[in-house]
Amino acid sequence: MKSRSVSHLLYAHEVDMGGLPIRQPLPTQQVQQVDPFLLLHHASVKVPTHLEPGHAGVGPHPHRGFSPVTFIFQGGVHHRDSRGYDSVVYAGGAQWMNAGRGLIHSERPPHDIHELGGRQEIIQLWINNPAKNKMDQPSYFPIQASEVPSLVSADGLVTTSVFAGEVEKVRGKIPTLSPVNAATVYSKQGGKMSYHLPENHQVLLYLLDGSIRLEGYGLAEGLHAVYFKNDGEGIAFEAVEDTRMLLLSGAPLDEPVVSHGPFVMNTQTEILEAMRDYQMGKMGVLIEE
Numbered sequence: 030m031k032s033r034s035v036s037h038l039l040y041a042h043e044v045d046m047g048g049l050p051i052r053q054p055l056p057t058q059q060v061q062q063v064d065p066f067l068l069l070h071h072a073s074v075k076v077p078t079h080l081e082p083g084h085a086g087v088g089p090h091p092h093r094g095f096s097p098v099t100f101i102f103q104g105g106v107h108h109r110d111s112r113g114y115d116s117v118v119y120a121g122g123a124q125w126m127n128a129g130r131g132l133i134h135s136e137r138p139p140h141d142i143h144e145l146g147g148r149q150e151i152i153q154l155w156i157n158n159p160a161k162n163k164m165d166q167p168s169y170f171p172i173q174a175s176e177v178p179s180l181v182s183a184d185g186l187v188t189t190s191v192f193a194g195e196v197e198k199v200r201g202k203i204p205t206l207s208p209v210n211a212a213t214v215y216s217k218q219g220g221k222m223s224y225h226l227p228e229n230h231q232v233l234l235y236l237l238d239g240s241i242r243l244e245g246y247g248l249a250e251g252l253h254a255v256y257f258k259n260d261g262e263g264i265a266f267e268a269v270e271d272t273r274m275l276l277l278s279g280a281p282l283d284e285p286v287v288s289h290g291p292f293v294m295n296t297q298t299e300i301l302e303a304m305r306d307y308q309m310g311k312m313g314v315l316i317e318e
Contacts, residue, residue: 030223032244033232033261039254041071041235047087049074054235054254063231063256064281065207067095067293068155071237071252073103076138076147082107086137086149089315092128093303094163095293096156096206099124100192100213100275102237103150104142110134111313114169119145121174121213123192125203127158129165131303131312152235152275154211160284160295162206170203178202186220186268189213189276196224196276208280216241216268223265230278232257232264239272 037060041052052071056062076085086106099106105119110126111133118124119139126134138149158165172192179190180199193201194210201211208230216222216239223244226232238251244265249255251272257264285295292303306312 030225030263030265031261032263032265033257033259035243035246035255036258037256038249039256041252041254046070052252054252055233060256062157062286063233064283065157065209065279066154066231066233066277067157067286067288068153069233069235069254070153071235072153073148073150076104076142076149078143078147082138082140082142083317087135089133089135089317091131091133091291091307091312092126093131093292093294093312094128094299095158096125096127098126098154098156098211099136100152100154101150102152102273103148104145105139106149106151107137107139108134108169108171109315109317110167110169111315112167112169116171118171118173121177121190122172123177123203125170125172125193127162127165127168127206129162129167131306132167133312133315135315135317152237154275154277155293156205156209156279157282157286157293158206159282163294163299165206172202176202182220182222184219184221186217187222188215189222194278207282210276210278212276214274214276216272216274218268218270220268221266223263224276225263226278227280228259228262230280231259233277234264235275235277237273237275240269241266241272241274242269
C-alpha cells in the first residue's frame with residue numbers, strides 16, 4: 030500500500046466556547062475546512078458538583094444544514110431536541126444528528142455523571158451536508174459502545190470502532206448523507222495498523238493524546254490533527270505510546286459553504302432565511318424539564 034503524505038499538522042489550540050475551554054484543530058488559520066469536515070472540537074471538562082447535571086453542559090441552541098456529531102470518550106451526553114429525540118449515550122458511543130431544515134437541541138451531562146467520575150470528554154465534529162439534503166427532515170442516530178462494530182489489528186494492540194461508512198471491510202451502522210467513514214482508534218504502545226481509504230476522500234486523523242509514528246512522515250503527537258494529501262491508498266502508523274484517535278475520511282462535496290454561527294448553507298440568502306425561520310419558531314421549541 031502506498032501511504033498518503035501529510036499536507037498539514039494542525040495543532041488543537043485552546044479556545045473559549047461560552048466559558049467552556051475546548052481544543053480546536055479545525056478550522057485554523059492554515060486550513061479552513063477539510064471538505065466535508067467543517068469543524069472539530071475536543072473538550073475534556075470536569076462537571077461542577079455544585080450544578081445539577083441538567084443545568085451544566087450546553088443549553089438549547091439551533092442548527093441547520095449540516096450534521097453535528099458527538100463522539101463520547103469519557104462520561105456521557107444527554108441529548109434532547111425539539112423533534113422529541115431524548116437519549117443518553119455513554120463513553121465509547123456517539124450521537125449523530127442530521128440537522129436538516131433545522132431543530133433546537135441541548136447537550137447536557139447525564140444525571141449520573143458524578144458516579145462515573147464527573148469528567149466529560151467528547152469530540153464534536155461538524156460534517157457538511159450536500160445542498161440537496163440541507164432542507165431534509167432532521168434525523169438523529171444514537172449508538173452505544175456495545176453496538177459499534179470493531180476490528181482488532183493483527184498484533185492485538187489496536188482496536189478500531191467503526192461508526193459510519195466502511196473501514197477495513199467493517200461497516201458502521203450510522204447512515205450518512207454523503208460518503209463518510211468515521212472510526213475511533215485505541216492503540217496500545219507498539220501497536221501497528223494500516224487503513225486502506227478511498228483515494229478520492231479527504232482524510233483527517235485527530236490524536237486526543239499519546240503519539241504515533243506515521244509511515245512516510247514521522248512523529249505526530251496528541252492534540253494534533255493530521256490532514257493528508259490525496260496521493261496514496263491509505264495511511265499506516267505505529268504507536269509510540271498509548272494513543273486515542275479519531276479517523277475520518279470523506280468525499281468532498283465541492284459546493285459553496287456559507288456559515289453563520291450554528292447554520293451552514295450554500296448562500297448568504299439561505300443563512301438569512303435560517304435566522305428568520307429560527308426567530309419565527311419554525312425550528313421548534315425545546316423546553317427542558
